[in-house]
Amino acid sequence: MRCLAVPARNPGILNRMPPRVRAALAALVLLSSAGVASAQPATPIDYRISIPEPEHRWLQVEMTLADLPAGPLSLRMARSSPGRYAVHEFAKNVYDVQVADAAGKPLPVSRPNPHEWRIDAHPGAARVRYRVFGDRVDGTYLGVDDSHAHMNIPATLMYVNALATRPSRVTLVQPTGKAWKAATQLFPTADPLVFTAPNLQYLMDSPIEFGDIVIRSFSVAPTSASGKTQTIRVAMHHLGTDEELDAYVRDIDKVVREQQAIFGELPDFEPGHYTFLIDYLPWASGDGMEHRNSTVISSSRGLGDASKQLIGTVAHEFFHCWNVERIRPKSLEPFNFDDANISGELWLAEGFTSYVDGLSLVRAGLNSADQTMSRWAGLVGALVVLPGRQVRSAVEMSQFAAFADGATAIDPTNSNIAFISYYMYGAAIGLGLDLSLRARTDGRIGLDDYMQALWERFGKSPAAQPGLVATPYTLADLRATLADVSGDLGFAESFFSRYVSGREMLDYAPLFARAGYLLRPAAPAEATMGMVSLTYGKDGARVTALVGPGSPAYKAGLEMDAVIHDIDGRAIGSAEDVRAALGVRAPGGTVKVRFTLRGREQTRDLVTVPNPRLELVSFESAGREVTPAIRTFRERWLD
Ligand SMILES: [Zn+2]
Incomplete structure (x- = not known):
């Protein structure tokens, strides 16, 4: 059982976790080695979510805990959310907290810190009631209104670190006069408004859209003999028409198949489906947030005028179901809800995802090569112009995420000159690596092969339970995999030390020339x-x-x-x-x-x-010869 080796190989991460989380995860591993079924079944943590006044933007949570271990009970609201790397104080919207024993007798509660409600003495069971306000529809927060309850779980539910391995059950109460539907990656039950999660990591990773939604689904057949047919669901909350939605679902289908082709298979989605939770509403904020078996995508724009722009986020988020959700850096595994994780690998987790989202749209015929080339020219040009590269490498840009990804502060930072987004920086590295690998092999080996190798080594094998990753990777693992894929250890070492850990920039012009594109200054005389x-x-x-x-x-x-x-x-x-x-x-x-x-x-x-601005021009437009070798290179890359 490969998964059992992981915590032992990952002591650094466990040591950075709070002691209770560490103990709980160690316990989970012991359970899985003995077989979960043979262990004493823990009473699930029960959550009941009701929305008595949806128009007033709050909801009521009732949490029932039984079989509590002796000692103080520590209820917490998260400070971070899976996939969002800055600290967010979700406790600030929680109020009217009441804790009682099973008979309803109030239990004294203290507040040792802003995120915690502590019950020093309890009889082994507790009932917790609180209200939580939420008015932001995106991938991080809670948004409640007359049309839905859009729930990111860290912004909605309290948790107990000491019970991290316990399953939980979530019951949604239909608001009076509504006929809302629920969509989530939580595991379904016979009741359409009751769901379960096997452990805390999975629960926190599972946003719920409960509202006026329309659900479409399609199945995707495997392309390899070992694969399984998978179901993709699109849960859409929007003000558009059914025709617009149907056309959009056809585009999503194309993106899914194009990305499946990169890996040769879709992941095995544990609840039986992958779900796009989409809110295209005038009162939503633009966002995309990946989860293991779902994604939240939101925008204030609608399908009528913006579907061509919106599909880019779909392509980005779906690629994450491999890259970051299963091919996962050790620095993010497990996710720490008490604080922010720090990761030096977001240039790959986010940056390569940004590169491949554009690439898969060209290959799927949803974007033209010209549009994509101008985006990539902008990317490379930005790296030339932006001074951040002089003071931080791609690894260090990734480690800055906690201060850049939705973080707020009153005092200014110098990030416009000392930081380059790891999305942009990493996408440029992904583009450069793809072209470098292809240039070495006449287009035969590229980034597709590298991602596939990472999938085989780090992503594919299932963990002890959904919500955990069996074999998360390190930077050294990424370099070793590149050495194997390229067959050249020297190439891999030099690539990582110069362009990933170092602050050098690839020479893109000769790489683009192999594909018949001329990278040149756009206005050198200015x-x-x-x-x-x-x-x-x-x-x-x-x-x-x-x-x-x-x-x-x-x-x-x-x-x-x-x-x-x-x-x-x-x-x-x-x-x-x-x-x-x-x-x-x-x-x-x-x-x-x-x-x-x-x-x-x-x-x-x-x-x-x-003027340092660059442009990327096809050999055809530049009046240069497009040789058969160039044509083949281009086809292997973009078709
Ligand atoms: Zn992303």
Whole structure:
């Protein structure tokens, strides 16, 4: 049983977990080694969720606990949510908390910290009642209104770390006068409003959409002899028409099949189906959040005008059912609800997913190669321009996620100059790795083969229970797998040390040339000040963000809040004025900039540089020959 080896091989992660979670997970492993069925069955934790006044945006939770171990009972609200890497204080929306024994006698509750309700003395059972407010429809929070209860579980349900291995049962109460339906990756029962989860990790990973939803489903046959037919469900809450939904479900079907082709199979979805939980509502916030057997996708836009844009999130989230949900970094396994996990592998978990979402849309015929190439040119161009790469590697960008992924703070950070999103950075690395592997093999081996190898090694084998991952990977595992797929240890070591752990950037131009695309500066004759954000007003151009280190503007002493009055005596009131003033001389020329910064007026020399923006042009449009070798390379990559 391969899964049994995991916690022993993963002591570092367990040591970072709170002691109770650690003990509970160790207990789970012991249980699984003896066979779960032969162990004493634990009384499931029972949750009952009712929504007496949906229009007022709160719901009532009743939690019943039995067979409690001796010692204090610690009820907690999560500080993080699976797949969202920043800390969120979900306890802030919980109120009217009442704890009683089984007979209804109140038990004293203390608050040792903002996230915990502690009951020091209890008779082995407790009934907990509380209300929780929620007014945000996205992948992280709770949204309750007259049309639905959109529940992300960490934002909704209290949990007990000491009971992390216990199953739970969730009962939804139909609001008066409604005929809502429920969709979730929780395990179904004979009652359509009652669900179960085998353990805490799975429960917290299982959002519920309970509302005015329409459910469509389709099955996907296996493409290999060993595979099983899988069911995909689309639970849609929207204001559009059935025809729009049917057309959208056909597009989703194409994406699913295109991604299945990369791995040769779909994962085995434990509850019997994978579910897209989609809210396209004017009052929703744009988001996509992956889970093991489902995803939450939300947008304020609708299928009528935006289905072509919205399908990109579908492609992204579905690829996660392999990459991150099952091919999972050790740094995210198990997920810590008391604090934020830190992961150095999000450049692959999120970045490669971002690369493949675009690739699978081209292959499925849902996006043109030209559109995708211009997106990828933007990606590579951003890496050239953005200064963050000088101070952080892709691994360090990933580790910054806790401060970037939906995090809020009052004091400013310098992330516009010191951080590049691991989505963007990782997508550029994925693109570069795909082309590098193909360039070495005339297009025969690419990122598809690498992802498939990661799937075979780390994703495919089932864990002791749904909600856990048997063989999570490390950075060293990723490098070793690349060495095997490429057949070249030196290539793998150099790729990781230069572009993943190091701060170097791949040379993309020769790689794109193999596929018949020319990567070149878009406006090399245009003189610029480098990376500066400006807004224009009566007194000149105001610098609105930190200036890129090393840029001409930076060297000239310009910084956020400076107001540029004139350049070489020419008053600056618009972007056109800046272009005209800088354009008098070729790039490399010197201009005089007069500006005021924090109360002091000064005039400084500024040496311009060529506009660094890149463009990607097909050989056809550039008038270059497209050889048969180029044609084959392109087909193997994009078709
Ligand atoms: Zn993602």
